[in-house]
Amino acid sequence: MLNEYSLMMPEKIYSGNNSLEKLKLLVMDKYKKVAVFTDRGIRGSGIVDTLFDILEECKIPIVVFDELPSEPTWMEAQKTVDAFKEESADCIIAIGGGSVMDVAKLASIASSGEYGVKELLEDPLRGVKQVPAILIPTTAGTGSEATPNSIVTVPEKNLKIGIVNPAMIADAVILDGRALIGLPKKIAASTGIDALAHGIECYTSNKANPFSNMFAMEALKLIFNNIIPACERQDAVEEKNNMLLAAFYAGVAITASGTTAVHALSYPLGGRYHIPHGVSNAMMLLPVLKYNKEACLKEFSEIYDEVIKKEQGLSQEEKADLLLIEIDTIIKRLEVPLSLKAYGVSKSDLEALVHDGLEVKRLLVNNKRTVTEEAARMLYLEAMEAEG
Incomplete structure (x- = not known):
């Protein structure tokens, strides 16, 4: 920190x-x-x-x-x-x-x-x-x-x-x-997952600090408790207000800290294939978080304790795994696309993606676990082979 x-x-x-x-x-x-x-x-x-x-x-x-x-x-x-x-x-x-x-x-x-x-x-x-x-x-x-x-x-x-x-x-x-009100579910869902990514990335960034952690954690509490009704119900004005607060808090966290490899690797997906920003972040979110888990056990455990708290007496690794399961459940419930293949991305595109993703050094330096060329290739492959 x-x-x-x-x-x-x-x-x-x-x-x-x-x-x-x-x-x-x-x-x-x-x-x-x-x-x-x-x-x-x-x-x-x-x-x-x-x-x-x-x-x-x-x-x-x-x-x-x-x-x-x-x-x-x-x-x-x-x-x-x-x-x-x-x-x-x-x-x-x-x-x-x-x-x-x-x-x-x-x-x-x-x-x-x-x-x-x-x-x-x-x-x-x-x-x-x-x-x-x-x-x-x-x-x-x-x-x-x-x-x-x-x-x-x-x-x-x-x-x-x-x-x-x-x-x-x-x-x-x-x-x-x-x-x-009136925002289509698919846009509400993908932008909501974008805010979720902001919160977790800023909390686990190499530039994390007390200011960014405070806003990132408050954002995550609001997101986990409000994102599903805010996306699924047009009349959920209170939940929509809470999601606006969450997105704002996560934005403040960005100013104090910064996003990491999720955003870095998603940028070529928007630049090359015009995949909407929230969707590309959703595609890369779980692959990157799983890759980062060994370097972020403390942070993932803290997020679990503050946001989910479903079970007591768990190890840091168990809490981290449950956090990732919870994120996966939310993304699937909201039906955010997860497969790069749905956007015409194939293995023949892999090396260009790896090259472009590794160029986003401004964000990759924030990632607690170094993203090597081999790792970037693995992460993009995982997104290609995802279901949904």
Whole structure:
């Protein structure tokens, strides 16, 4: 565990039933023009209408960017940033999933025209905050609303790459469970498993510390107790609120610690095969956790004691095994795809995946057990041969 550590968080956070109404406090009489970042799917939901009504009540002109693609390339992100620059808006409100929030965060630091997304990929810390950003997640998973990270696909490298800059920490966050009503189960499930991965990875990271452990453990408690009803029942607003809190807490844990080999090995799956981020993490989660078990017995045991606690008097290894069984049960119950073959990935792709995965050194250095070339090959093979 690190001896020195720090914590970054948004300046203001509102959570709970009807917290979207707090938007009035954040924007009334403060801005001349607001840019709303969202996507077509989210715009069709009632939560965006509520946001528009609030902004109309505040008498603030708005411009809407709703053509943001899911899991964008850096070029697609740049296109949106360029369109935003033309509008001279002095505030950003992003309402959507991780991709929407990630592009909005890039726009908040890249609107001067002095540099673009490509330059930020090469030198992330070049960016400085130019426009305040208010983030409203509509999925409980990515934790983008809490992090200084923006993930973009880099086609020329067949990878997703994270641009990390403290200036991208949101100025305000609103967590309202109503934003998750109507979210399809498969999206709720995959993003929820993403949050679960964040919690476990941050707790077992080489950079884990008291700050990250506190938020990661609280996230895991909420996830294990709420993820199934939150995904399976549209009327489970309390559970959806809890999952939003969990995803936020796990995002805060990322800022203080960092994810590990699960995310590192999943990035090529998104970059090469366009597998949704939450799904690719679910595919790699159990293989990596099993591989890491011998190096993470203490951490797995602690998570069992705090989160599951079904049996007493167990050894660390027994607790670790039961934790992995519990995760497997949740993933299968939620019917998240686990087999790479379902996405057309075959053994002929293996060496390219291994090469690309091992390039994500920013995250692999956090993994308690070294991921060798042989190990990466084994982990991808396990995901290829998985059922479901």
